[in-house]
Amino acid sequence: MAVSYDSYGNKIGIGNPSRRFTQSRKRLCIAITGVIVLGIIGLTVAGIFIFGKKSNNGSAINNNTTTVTTTRPPHVTTASIETSSTSTNRPPGSGFLCGLSTWNENGIIIAEELYGPRDLFIDGEYVYISETLNNRLMRYHLGSSEKQVILSDVTVHAMASNKEEQTIYFSQESANKESINRIAKDGQGEATEVVSSDYIEIIYSLVAMNESLYICDRNRHRVILWSTIKQNFTIIAGGNGLGSGPSGLRAPEGIFVDANGDTYVADTLNHRIQLWKNGALEGITVAGNEDSIPGQDLNELHRPKAIFVHGETMFIADSYNHRIVKWKIGDSRGSVIVGSNSTGSGNGLNQLNNPTSLKLDSSGNLYVVDSDNSRVQKYIVDNSLC
Secondary structure (H helix, E strand, C coil): CCCEECCCCCEECCCCHHHHHHHHHHHHHHHHHHHHHHHHHHHHHHHHHHHHHHHHHCCCCCCCCCCCEEECCCCCCCCCCCCCCCEEECCCCCCCCCCCCEECCCCEEEECCCCCEEEEEEECCEEEEEEHHHCEEEEEECCCCCEEEEEECCEEEEEEEECCCCEEEEEEEECCEEEEEEEECCCCCCCEEEECCCCCCCEEEEEEECCEEEEEEHHHCEEEEEECCCCEEEEEEECCCECCCCCCECCCCEEEECCCCCEEEEEHHHCEEEEECCCCCCCEEEEECCCCCCCCCCCCCCCEEEEEEECCEEEEEEHHHCEEEEEECCCCCCEEEEECCCCCCCCCCCCCCCEEEEEECCCCCEEEEEHHHCEEEEECEECCCC
16 A cells, blocks of 8 residues: 655554545534534524513613612601612611602691790690790690690700600700700700700700700890700801891791701891801801891791701791792792792791791691791691692
8 A cells, every 4th residue: 555654754544544634623623613603693693682672672772771779868857869860769677759749739737825835846746836925835735636735934945856765855945045955855854955055045946966966045145056965066067247248147046957057047147048068157148148248039938937958948037028948949939838929928828927847748748837826737738840
């Protein structure tokens, strides 16, 4: 049998079985590789076809999807809301509000025949009211006619609830001096002094948060942060004497503090709402006008006495205009949600006379101290358009 050799000296021809095996193995590898490649290509094409079909039907993907972020602030007298491009914001608790929320025009009387009511706070199924000129602190059950005198023979102005301690902090006037005291929510036990009259004068608004008290010190034109542990305070707004500039306040009567420590101040005699960022040396006017001029137009306020903030919306007791104004932060004007912008004060269920305090409950219902009508009214929220 003839034997041939290649250029490398290897035998070729039928007489070289090793060479035949090598060539066969190469052909097999090439064939397997081809099958695998074709399989991958086929699966890819099929996947694109199926996925694209689902996308067109709207059942697999939606190229116009908007991410919705829901944020819940911790339950404090105030709330902080983180916002995203699209967000659903909630007040303390789980109540839902949106930009289209409205409130019934006519209020429901929660408490009446009061004598000089000033402040309130809501705690579950109870509402607490400071009945200043009757020298007592009252508790009303929201689902019945039950009411209870928590404190008597004391002139109470402002109040705040501390849920962790199950206590009430309240400002008490005695012999023309003001102090802040604490008592159990059920009225049991003796009240104890927390802040003496050496540090404060007239107090119409308090916020209890963690181990601190935010105190609206009206006659000293400032807001202070009092540590109940260290028994000292820091000035966080105003404190520069009476003034109408960005660093000044003039007889402020209401405050709202969010979880970031930013403080909204009802700068009453400057007829504006000031926002003092945590650590700021000056405030920013977020409602009313910077010229401290009172008025009744929707871009003006007249002696605002209370402020509540939910998300990016402020609720303002515009006292001398006898109305509650909803005002979005950043807007140049608000809108009236309770009371009237034209008829002034009145005692109808759709009217107010010198509102001095307001709060939202966990459902977004609005409670207002209608002071000169000697009552507290509740306005039911309507979220049907949300």
